[in-house]
Amino acid sequence: MTTHRPLTATLLVSCSDQKGLVAAVSGFLAQHDANILDFSQHTDVTEKAFFARVVFEIEGLAIARDEVAPAFTPLARRYGMTWKLVFSDQVPRMGILVSKYDHCLYDLLIRHKSGELAVEVPLVISNHPDTKPVADFFCVPYHHLPITPETKAEQEAAIIKLLDDAKVDFVVMARYMQILSPEFLSHYHHRVINIHHSFLPAFIGGRPYHQAYERGVKLIGATSHYATEDLDEGPIIDQSVVRVDHRDTVEDLVRKGRDIERLVLAKGVRLHVDHRVIVHGRRTIVFD
Amino acid sequence: MTTHRPLTATLLVSCSDQKGLVAAVSGFLAQHDANILDFSQHTDVTEKAFFARVVFEIEGLAIARDEVAPAFTPLARRYGMTWKLVFSDQVPRMGILVSKYDHCLYDLLIRHKSGELAVEVPLVISNHPDTKPVADFFCVPYHHLPITPETKAEQEAAIIKLLDDAKVDFVVMARYMQILSPEFLSHYHHRVINIHHSFLPAFIGGRPYHQAYERGVKLIGATSHYATEDLDEGPIIDQSVVRVDHRDTVEDLVRKGRDIERLVLAKGVRLHVDHRVIVHGRRTIVFD
């Protein structure tokens, strides 16, 4: 399914809106003979903010790839840009946290194996042993760190050490049923992707399918978002819904929900991995 | 677009679940030579409750149409049924309340005129004069009752009188921006249909599109529901969503929202008019 793709760089830029930003960025690249493959830009007129994502080829560049960032720095400084430059051969390393439900774990590992998800998966960490055979089948190291209220802090420290040792770039909570500490989340700021099994901000907190059943909604949803200290309040990356009706029991909602959880989490991860998401306050700019 | 349809009766039944309910109801109808066109039934196993909707032809009945209800009463009593019998030539009379936004009003009146919505529309009532030309064009009497905090109670009484005099069967709040009193709502218990411009229970209350923008959701929704004393808490009839993204301003959300408001309100009204909705606590059984 995968085809040969040229080596590329992706430049993500945010700053306050000013005249000449598109020309400045594209002019910089033209000056160094870059072939731009994709230029996406968004100006938030309400907040007077500018966001851009540029993909360009490395081959044919007039300067070495590691000279691009230093060369861009003065320009970025002049405009007060927040920016990031990544290369397509820097494959992001994804750590997975999971509890007992295995549908999101399967989904991510199948997509990874098929070549659809361009990441390395150095490890899966769980507070339960149940999903170990799944990780084994896909040849991903599995770490079982059981958690009790007493051991929670210490085990979380162990998880951070495992993730850091594995040089993980971002973390996916694939239906991980533990709340991460503010320390954890600031350590991986905007690099922890969670799947919440409701259409946020409806049904915040626990047992959203039960809440949805009680309320008698006609659609249920799922939300992938960056995890932040404020539970279920993090910037939303993607959402989807599925129709339900009076015949659906809570168990049916759980079953139907699994399908959209898989899709919405996979899409959130894909967008993050492709460097298509910029967080701006509580909102995201998604260049899809 | 309309075709000749036979005269039919619709029987709606709710009761606690018991053996033989389907046979009792259909047996009663068979005994009187009724031709059943549609038999829909739902058993809520969690709540041990039974709901049914039966449509049968009047022609060929062994008893007169006004003898059906008396004949059914003993059986209904035996099983403790809550029930309703309506005939297809009893065209429901729909009162419309509207403020300044006219998109839902247009939509309902166009559907009515095309024959799609089998109702009479004896009147439109508004606290603003703006939509009078629309009602005029569709030849529906228009009543302008301006409302101030001081006149609210008195004007609402006037509205109830207008609706009662017009022998209205149910009321549609087609983006009516006034809160109805508990008295009004109990007077028209489960017969007031509102359109809320969000995917309830997300963004309860005012300015839901602004709330949605602030929260950065990726879908916005609309909800048609029976209005109850608890604002935005009434039983939901239908919901739908539309995709939005970071490029959408609040004004874009309002524009995109109008389209689903129209569809979701029209569907809610249609289901109500066809006697397809049974309210059970905070939830609805919708036989669609």
Place this chain on the structure above:
Amino acid sequence: MTTHRPLTATLLVSCSDQKGLVAAVSGFLAQHDANILDFSQHTDVTEKAFFARVVFEIEGLAIARDEVAPAFTPLARRYGMTWKLVFSDQVPRMGILVSKYDHCLYDLLIRHKSGELAVEVPLVISNHPDTKPVADFFCVPYHHLPITPETKAEQEAAIIKLLDDAKVDFVVMARYMQILSPEFLSHYHHRVINIHHSFLPAFIGGRPYHQAYERGVKLIGATSHYATEDLDEGPIIDQSVVRVDHRDTVEDLVRKGRDIERLVLAKGVRLHVDHRVIVHGRRTIVFD
């Protein structure tokens, strides 16, 4: 995820429309003290045809379960019914045919393992060896029968023998890239479910994603249907679509398509397994 469910029987009935059908069927069941859990009925007024699906509990029946069918036969004969009676402890046996693409195979086996799909899976048959590790992981016997133009007839006979020996009730073509012979299809009449990777009848035949790309459609689809002699003309069980745009290459369509193929095939299989589908000519009645 699975809960205890009572032993039930499901009765599927088709016949020409006549008065008293609902009463006759439900009366029969009431006479034998059956507790009806679900009664779904459809009258096709255009074709004057009647279809029903009734689920009732075995416990409490006044007759033995194997006496139900004989007792029902005279009534069925009187009304000229085509009918089927199945019990919930007769778990259907599903044979899977697959080629190289593994996404539908994974999906079905994961749903089976999770208890979501109430079937036995006695075997997977493939014309390629690639997916054997998947079947092995889920502990399902795998048969590799390579096919060349010369061996096609003989290998298909071998497949039928394998399926028959395994007492398979129905067959799923989980992206099986071989055309089945009329003999095969009549042997398993309306018991072979295929997933076609387009929104039928658009893009019949091979390479539908390439066709969709060339045509510039804005949605792509997937269709689960009963396989019949007329390729891609079989009765449709379920369909779904996903939005695409000018940025999507053929490879992107293939990737996005995989997700709806999985969902649409799984839903088709689920509906078949729950005895919710009645085929009527080129159309299906789906009691979902």
Place this chain on the structure above:
Amino acid sequence: MTTHRPLTATLLVSCSDQKGLVAAVSGFLAQHDANILDFSQHTDVTEKAFFARVVFEIEGLAIARDEVAPAFTPLARRYGMTWKLVFSDQVPRMGILVSKYDHCLYDLLIRHKSGELAVEVPLVISNHPDTKPVADFFCVPYHHLPITPETKAEQEAAIIKLLDDAKVDFVVMARYMQILSPEFLSHYHHRVINIHHSFLPAFIGGRPYHQAYERGVKLIGATSHYATEDLDEGPIIDQSVVRVDHRDTVEDLVRKGRDIERLVLAKGVRLHVDHRVIVHGRRTIVFD
């Protein structure tokens, strides 16, 4: 609902892909002190083609607005660009063709009146008198030109004259049931938008809802596209679908279809009016 918007220009560009295109275009604008509000670009790597849409403010430009095109011409020539420059105060003039069905006509005129659709509507032309009251209500001149096989050519010439005299920029077939001649379509090349009441390329030709019913599909669709000589083969702008099932008669499909016809046509018109569509062969690039 409308807010003050600054005067802007929109530049649409197509050419074969070459290095430095983004920089050339944005550099040209920067050189003249243009403030870019929106820069959208697409490179079709398969066809090695480049497409861009740039919106910039007129206020603050270092040259007069009517000097922009002459100044851009040499650059456009150098790169072999096909291009178009339009200003936001050049409100497009939309002619509407309609037959008897009025739902799309209502929809367009309501959107126009609400300020949602930034066009002038100088006339509605119909081969039937039925929709005249609708045009009257919205104060749009209505021309009734009945068509028989004998008068078809002559009446079409009269229609073209009416449209030309009204200085129409583009034409919308709002369920216009006449086939336009190749002469008409070449006169308004890629400026005639049609709504086809099926999910093209499924159910090409007449009576698509009847075809859909016969085939037993589970979704029906609508397609807005540029009309071309090859009927129903024109470049697609937008498509949508709605779920149907075995209970839906042809009349139900027609009713459900009306809702998506309205939405899909309105979206197609909106995208065209905002200069967001570039036709490339049989496909469209839609910068939405």
